[in-house]
Structure formats: C-alpha cells, structure tokens
Amino acid sequence: MKNQTEEIINLNRTKLNEDLKKLENEKTITQSESKQIHERLNSDLDYYLKHQDIDFAGLEKMFFETTKSFENIKVNQSIFLMIMSTYGNITSQIAMRQFPMKQEDYAIQTQLNNVMNNWFDNYQNDSEKIADLISQINKQKQTKIYSDISSSEYDDIISTVNSIKNDTAISDDELKKILTEGMLKYCNKSNESNLAILNIYGGIDRIKKLGIDKQLSDIYQKKCTKPKELSYSEIKQQVSSRFKMLLTEDMITQQNFENYTKTIIQDVEFCEKNTDKTQIKAQLLSSLKKLKKAELDTEDREAITDWYFILSQKSEVDIKSDLNKWLYDFDPN
Numbered sequence: 001m002k003n004q005t006e007e008i009i010n011l012n013r014t015k016l017n018e019d020l021k022k023l024e025n026e027k028t029i030t031q032s033e034s035k036q037i038h039e040r041l042n043s044d045l046d047y048y049l050k051h052q053d054i055d056f057a058g059l060e061k062m063f064f065e066t067t068k069s070f071e072n073i074k075v076n077q078s079i080f081l082m083i084m085s086t087y088g089n090i091t092s093q094i095a096m097r098q099f100p101m102k103q104e105d106y107a108i109q110t111q112l113n114n115v116m117n118n119w120f121d122n123y124q125n126d127s128e129k130i131a132d133l134i135s136q137i138n139k140q141k142q143t144k145i146y147s148d149i150s151s152s153e154y155d156d157i158i159s160t161v162n163s164i165k166n167d168t169a170i171s172d173d174e175l176k177k178i179l180t181e182g183m184l185k186y187c188n189k190s191n192e193s194n195l196a197i198l199n200i201y202g203g204i205d206r207i208k209k210l211g212i213d214k215q216l217s218d219i220y221q222k223k224c225t226k227p228k229e230l231s232y233s234e235i236k237q238q239v240s241s242r243f244k245m246l247l248t249e250d251m252i253t254q255q256n257f258e259n260y261t262k263t264i265i266q267d268v269e270f271c272e273k274n275t276d277k278t279q280i281k282a283q284l285l286s287s288l289k290k291l292k293k294a295e296l297d298t299e300d301r302e303a304i305t306d307w308y309f310i311l312s313q314k315s316e317v318d319i320k321s322d323l324n325k326w327l328y329d330f331d332p333n
Contacts, residue, residue: 005052005093009045012089015253016041019082033073040069041086048090052097056108060115063087067119077132080120081250087112092295129207130165134158137200139248145241146193153186157200164204176212179204183219194223229314232272235307239264242303252295260294263287264307271311281317284308288319288326301327 020034029037044062048054054062066083073079091109124132140146141154160182164175179201187194198220205212230238239261247257267287271280291304305327312319 005097006049008093009049009089011253012086013042013045016082016086019078019085019250023078028076028078029073036073037070037079037082040066041083044086045090048093052093054094056111059087059090059108059112063112063116063119067123075120075123076128077135078250080116084113084116085250087116088295096293126207127165130161130204133200133203133207134161134165136249137161139245140196143241143245143248145245146189146196148189148193149186149196157182157186157197161200161204164208172208172210175204175208176210176215179210179212180215180219183216187219187223191224194220230310232268232314235268235310236265238303239268239307242300246296246300251297256295260291263290264304267308267311271315277315277317280315281312281319284311284317284319285322288322292326 016038020029020038023029024031024034044066047062051058063083067075070079075083088109091112094108095106097105121129137154137158140149141151141158160178164170164178183197183201186197189197198216202213202216204210205216243252243257243261246252247254252260264287267284270283274280288308294301294304296304305323308319309323312323
C-alpha cells in the first residue's frame, strides 16, 4: 500500500509527464529530449523515496548531477521550471517529514531554491533572460491580471524590451534613461499594476547590472496611493486572477488552482452573506488551516493573508494573531 508521500510524489510524476508532452507538442523539445528529462527527473524522485532522510547537501549534489546530465539539452525556462517543480515537490515533503516541523527541514526548500535560481541565473546569458522576461510580460497581457495596463501599453513595453534585447551597442547611460522614462510614463496606475511595471524595468536593471534599483523604486514609491478597501467582488477577482496566472505559469496544478480558488472564494461569499461573527471567524480559521500546507511562495502566501485580513476587517472579527502565525509559524497547527 502506498503511503501519502509516495502518492504525492506520483502526482508530480503525472504532472511531469503532462508538461513534457505539452513541450513536445509545442516543438520546444524533441521526443528524445523529453525522454531524457523524464527518465532523469523520475530517477531523482525514486532516489528520494528510497532516501527520505536526505539532507540539503545531498539534494544540492543531486541537483547539480541532474543539470550536468542535461548538458546536451538547452535548458530553457520551461524545462527549468519542471526541474524546480520536481525538487520543490521533494523539499515540501522533507518539510513535513517530522511533526512538529523542524525549522532546518522547512528551510531546505528556500536553500535549494536559492541554489537552483543561482544556477539558472549563471546558465542563461542576458539575451535569454530578457527573452524570458518578454515571455512573462506576454503572459500578463494574455491573462489580463493587471486590467488597468492596456494592450497597447503592453505592446509598447514589449517593443522597448525587445529593442534592448536586440541592440547590443546600447550604452548603460542610454539604458538607464530608457528604464527611468518607462517608469515615469507607465507607473501611474493601481499600486499592484505599478509594482508589475517596476518588476519589468527592475528586471532589466538586474539583468544588465545597471544599479538603478533605488531610482526605479523611488518612482514607484512616489506613485503609491493609499488603497481603497476592496469590495467582495474585487477580492474574488484578485483571487481568480492571481491563481490563474500561477496555473498558466505551471507554478500550481489544476487541482491546486481549483482547491485554492474554491476555498477562498467560498469564504468571501460566506462573509458577504453572514453577520454572525463567531461563525465567520470559525469559517476563516478553518480555511486557513486547510491552506496552511499550500505549496506557494512567500508573495502568494502574503496575498492570501491580505485577503483574509480584509475579510476579517469587513466582518469585524480579529484574526491578526492567527494570520501572523499562519504566515510565519513553522507549526502547521
């Protein structure tokens, strides 16, 4: 009989197969490359199941051996995300291998993510990094997650980023001017959209090592406005949009997308229709407990915390300490 860890690992195998087939169909990788990636990452999962006491050093070694085995394959962002997902699946199981959670086990995920991101950062050249950035901008445009950034504005931004990618003779001073002017031109929207624009221009700043992150951040800060309280419908829209983007970027599974959105939107509707504070508090805390083990990064967990804080404020119930514990505490209960 399979234990829970093996079942979860096997779910990752299924997703891996689906993702590889998708890349094959898109002609992003060949059938031979797909087979090689499939065999290697499944081998890594097999190794973990046989050595569940593996530590950070062991995982780091396995990751580097895996990337070395892909020397004949051009690892693009899609392939890298598959590697990240596979190892993320392993580290999430490591985090829960003891109860209560041990901080050193929980920290392995962050440590390994840093190692993997640093590897990919060194693996890609500037042109490839900017190409990935353009791909991310296109996804934002397609999913319309930032509704106050128009299609024409996205097109202008993409055109600028493409020019930066293709013009190898452009000077650092010219680049700094382009990025600063872009921030001043487009950073005039909602705080969330302005942050997305900052991430675009800030991404180029980091790739090109221009050192103007403070100047760009200052422009963003000056444009920040005190946000008005979100309506229930706006919360639901934010929830759907954020998780849809994560699904599009293969950061969560379809099942996760459905579970997360259903849980949170049901709570929004519960708060909207009920006035009993005791019932509302119990409902919110029950859902937070369900969401505790969600495999999300810090930014997405903070978004969940914000939504539940807003719901608690609207319903006049106090769950601030519960939210802090949910976000920062290592104890899942």
